[in-house]
Amino acid sequence: xxxxxxxxxxxxxxxxxxxxxxxxxxxxxxxxxxxxxxxxxxxxxxxxxxxxxxxxxxxxxxxxxxxxxxxxxxxxxxxxxxxxxxxxxxxxxxxxxxxxxxxxxxxxxxxxxxxxxxxxxxxxxxxxxxxxxxxxxxxxxxxxxxxxxxxxxxxxxxx
Amino acid sequence: xxxxxxxxxxxxxxxxxxxxxxxxxxxxxxxxxxxxxxxxxxxxxxxxxxxxxxxxxxxxxxxxxxxxxxxxxxxxxxxxxxxxxxxxxxxxxxxxxxxxxxxxxxxxxxxxxxxxxxxxxxxxxxxxxxxxxxxxxxxxxxxxxxxxxxxxxxxxxxxxxxxxxxxxxxxxxxxxxxxxxxxxxxxxxxxxxxxxxxxxxxxxxxxxxxxxxxxxxxxxxxxxxxxxxxxxxxxxxxxxxxxxxxxxxxxxxxxxxxxxxxxxxxxxxxxxxxxxxxxxxxxxxxxxxxxxxxxxxxxxxxxxxxxxxxxxxxxxxxxxxxxxxxxxxxxxxxxxxxxxxxxxxxxxxxxxxxxxxxxxxxxxxxxxxxxxxxxxxxxxxxxxxxxxxxxxxxxxxxxxxxxxxxxxxxxxxxxxxxxxxxxxxxxxxxxxxxxxxxxxxxxxxxxxxxxxxxxxxxxxxxxxxxxxxxxxxxxxxxxxxxxxxxxxxxxxxxxxxxxxxxxxxxxx
Numbered sequence: 001x002x003x004x005x006x007x008x009x010x011x012x013x014x015x016x017x018x019x020x021x022x023x024x025x026x027x028x029x030x031x032x033x034x035x036x037x038x039x040x041x042x043x044x045x046x047x048x049x050x051x052x053x054x055x056x057x058x059x060x061x062x063x064x065x066x067x068x069x070x071x072x073x074x075x076x077x078x079x080x081x082x083x084x085x086x087x088x089x090x091x092x093x094x095x096x097x098x099x100x101x102x103x104x105x106x107x108x109x110x111x112x113x114x115x116x117x118x119x120x121x122x123x124x125x126x127x128x129x130x131x132x133x134x135x136x137x138x139x140x141x142x143x144x145x146x147x148x149x150x151x152x153x154x155x156x157x158x159x
Numbered sequence: 160x161x162x163x164x165x166x167x168x169x170x171x172x173x174x175x176x177x178x179x180x181x182x183x184x185x186x187x188x189x190x191x192x193x194x195x196x197x198x199x200x201x202x203x204x205x206x207x208x209x210x211x212x213x214x215x216x217x218x219x220x221x222x223x224x225x226x227x228x229x230x231x232x233x234x235x236x237x238x239x240x241x242x243x244x245x246x247x248x249x250x251x252x253x254x255x256x257x258x259x260x261x262x263x264x265x266x267x268x269x270x271x272x273x274x275x276x277x278x279x280x281x282x283x284x285x286x287x288x289x290x291x292x293x294x295x296x297x298x299x300x301x302x303x304x305x306x307x308x309x310x311x312x313x314x315x316x317x318x319x320x321x322x323x324x325x326x327x328x329x330x331x332x333x334x335x336x337x338x339x340x341x342x343x344x345x346x347x348x349x350x351x352x353x354x355x356x357x358x359x360x361x362x363x364x365x366x367x368x369x370x371x372x373x374x375x376x377x378x379x380x381x382x383x384x385x386x387x388x389x390x391x392x393x394x395x396x397x398x399x400x401x402x403x404x405x406x407x408x409x410x411x412x413x414x415x416x417x418x419x420x421x422x423x424x425x426x427x428x429x430x431x432x433x434x435x436x437x438x439x440x441x442x443x444x445x446x447x448x449x450x451x452x453x454x455x456x457x458x459x460x461x462x463x464x465x466x467x468x469x470x471x472x473x474x475x476x477x478x479x480x481x482x483x484x485x486x487x488x489x490x491x492x493x494x495x496x497x498x499x500x501x502x503x504x505x506x507x508x509x510x511x512x513x514x515x516x517x518x519x520x521x522x523x524x525x526x527x528x529x530x531x532x533x534x535x536x537x538x539x540x541x542x543x544x545x546x547x548x549x550x551x552x553x554x555x556x557x558x559x560x561x562x563x564x565x566x567x568x569x570x571x572x573x574x575x576x577x578x579x580x581x582x583x584x585x586x587x588x589x590x591x592x593x594x595x596x597x598x599x600x601x602x603x604x605x606x607x608x609x610x611x612x613x614x615x616x617x618x619x620x621x622x623x624x625x626x627x628x629x630x631x632x633x634x635x636x637x638x639x640x641x642x643x644x645x646x647x648x649x650x651x652x653x654x655x656x657x658x659x660x661x662x663x664x665x666x667x
Contacts, residue, residue, distance in 0.1 A: 043627060047618070052349065055341075055345070060335075063335050079393070085392075093585060113565060128558075147214050
């Protein structure tokens, strides 16, 4: 359980609040281009985007004031995050998503799993290949042939 | 009450159909695994399983598919609540936020060689809490639904405002951040073609956005991928040494000592769970604090008291039953997991709310009856398999985490068949790690996405009914009541804080 107003990174808060405020403002301006009533009714499609964007602007405005007023020294450095693992994992996931359709489910999932198993921990390549193959082929067979679903097929072989 | 009991018996018949029993069993088993395994929690477990359920049940009639899927997802919910306690007791690492308190006495018990009875009392407490929750649902659900049927569109709109502020008010350490995330979710709900005027809003010419932002994509991205990224970045692999379980069954004295605690915490947890925003974490914390004050064996709390394990585990399970009341009767989910469950119900064309009890009694009572069966299955499943689940804790995270990411991709693609949705899921996954890390809760955002279109429909219906008179929001007594309650929900914690009081919040 944590208490109200625990300290957070004020630099992040400042940037996030400014971005949220700008998003709110952009949506507010966009909403004004929509019709304010439809088919003779008193309220149209612009009403709720206008209302919610105002709420977003007010809350992020408060956030901007709070984060810029906060002059306390930054909190102690926390444990370093594992970006050396996260960034390659994220890149692999992005590549996986975009090659899923061209390469088919089985090949793309197999490659993604082998690569990410190795990113998470080097070694045991044989075990990684075996688990990745079982997972990708198993999910494909169960989903496509047992459940009757549809997943991207392998190129050339068409299965 | 008697009418409800009759419906409940019909629900039992539905829940006892072989297929539904199988789904309840699978749900409890998967849920327990979800609770035990690192890198995946109840919300992400339920979110990932929605598309899989949709696929598995695709050949069944619509109502049957919905009933079976929801029974499975609820089983996952309860199972995960229980599974979280296993890691708390055996390696002093809570599987879920709601099991944080269980670590205090549970781990001490395990170190004293009493890990087995600690795990068993969690299962027994959860079972009793489940029974009391079902009794509570029998007593309160139908009358509350009957009252809610009388609400007009203005009152419904204000009630949803109250639901959102309740989750925001208790769901974050910073009110403005929570409200900001609520507004983001509401804005996302407006994306797509407006059903009344046919105008495309915030689609920017992208035809993939015409049908709106899919709840499933956002939920899997923010909860499941967000948790995967968090596990990787923080190296949260739960690699503590697992203590041997030993004898599983508690002694008669243990049961006698725990009986009053289990009963008190079941009732307390159920009522607390009914309040939107008071999820399992907050309830288990409060129940532990309460028992520490009133329990006979209070001096041993923190040193391995079995009541210290029974209290939070019973309360968190009772709270998950209590949270079903606002979800099913009012259509207001009070916690992150019930918000995801509501999204699942809507995906299966079932709109939670008062009409559900009139229009689909077989589904709603089948679900309630399945809670009882699910809790019984958890008891039967967990007592003999405690040692197996203890072994599962040792599953290497470097194999598990990429598999969870691959299942998320599979789940979203299988339902949406769209790479755009996968890219959106990935982006929300990154936000799902960074935003909560800095105090911006994601549950209000997902809940707002679900409630947004309903709120808009009710507001527009009300405005048409009252010729655009916005003041009807405060002229309608019920609407005024809900709005005042919403304002109090936001302001009271602020006032308490200004007076120097500690305000505890639910982690969403």
